[in-house]
Amino acid sequence: MTKPYVYVTRRVPEEALTPLRDFAEIHMWPEEEVPVSREELIKQAKKADALYTMLSDKVDAELMREAPNLKVVANLAVGYDNIDVNEATKRNIAVCNTPDVLSDTTADLTFALLMATGRRIVESAEYIKKGYWKNWGPLLLAGTDIHHKTIGIVGMGRIGTAVAKRATGFDMEILYHNRSRKEDVEKQLGATYASFDQLIEMSDYIVCLAPLTEETRDLFTEDVFKRMKSSAIFINASRGAVVDEEALEKAIVEKEIAGAGLDVFREEPIGEDHALLKHDNVVALPHIGSSSVETRYEMAKLVSRNIVHVLQGKEPEAIVNQEVIYKE
Known part of the structure; x- marks a missing residue:
């Protein structure tokens, strides 16, 4: 046979x-x-x-x-x-x-990306490797706190739930937006359902973990970035096509947001000349969310x-x- x-x-x-x-x-x-x-x-x-x-x-x-x-x-x-x-x-x-099988591993990477961007870890590592560290200063490479801040998770599936669980260890206020309410997550993790508009306006860290659908394609536009806090940090570990990358770069240049951590891009792989790579406050990874x-x-x-x-x-x-x- x-x-x-x-x-x-x-x-x-x-x-x-x-x-x-x-x-x-x-x-x-x-x-x-x-x-x-x-x-x-x-x-x-x-x-x-x-x-x-x-x-x-x-x-x-x-x-x-x-x-x-x-x-x-x-x-x-x-x-x-x-x-x-x-x-x-x-x-x-x-x-x-x-x-x-990949939910926890991807959640680990997502939260690591959030922390690396917020605390300027990659930028700081490059700073010392390039020999720039000559002395100590009170605000030398000062980032932003993670604990007690508000995390807004767009897409509360398995990975989003795992990220929310990690956020509880940092005493973060957890907002989420999803196609449907997740009452079990609200009860277990103290998460609060919010409209998309509420989430982007109230969150210190906006984390996108939504699947790519016709509804989520180009979800993050110029207008959306404008409505975020100027201190907000945007994290995308879902799909690159949910973001208008030109709008994101404009938001970075014009300081409409404080930074971005990206594991995915619209066209992959990207080259070293990609516009978003020019900015120290952008942490870019080569789509390694589940890569353990x-x-x-x-x-x-x-x-x-x-x-x-x-x-x-x-x-x-x-x-x-x-x-x-x-x-x-």
Whole structure:
């Protein structure tokens, strides 16, 4: 009996593929940091029963039309805006992701980014490395406190909740905005629901953890930044496209906000000439929210298990389009 054909679009640890090894024929793009070309991805999709994908891989209607055997697209990410989910559902293709296993790790990074920006950690580290530290001064590289400040979390999903939990350790007042109220979070963590307008006007730290949807695309505009406190710090660890980057840079230049910490950008990767990198009060990271060794291994293994379950006609551990029906 012919084994299912699985194409892996980036080099991942061999250990992560263990659930697939005896079950499927696996072909893998050999590079870890260089994405598979569009041409090669379509070529492989033509014979694939499953695609093991990254956020950088565009799985759209064009590709699906070329993939008659495709039964599952499994993303190594909690996000899936690289996949045309509606098209996949029409074609009875399961779309899987990796929620839960990365929530705490991403929350750690988000709060670290908040702290690094607020306390000017990166700027201070560069200051001493460049030999600028000649003496001590009362306000030398003085940042802003984190404790007792107000954090406003836009998107109170699993990661947002984990960030709120960390904020309680700093005695922060927690505001949140979400599509729906989270009464359990309000009760457990003392968080307060606020409208988007209230949140951006009242918060000292505005943290975006919202998924990218038509409603959240370009959510943070020039007008939004103008309405933030001039002392506010903006943190984005969700998706780059929720922010108008030109408006954010203008807000930084005109001192409408105090700084920004960014783990994501509209077009990734960015180059050293990106406008936002010119500013000392912007901390920029290369989309490493879930990037701990432990979590990335768990995510990679979950992708493999999702694929195996779908190809066996079982419910995967994490599926985006629940309406896809599996035949026993």
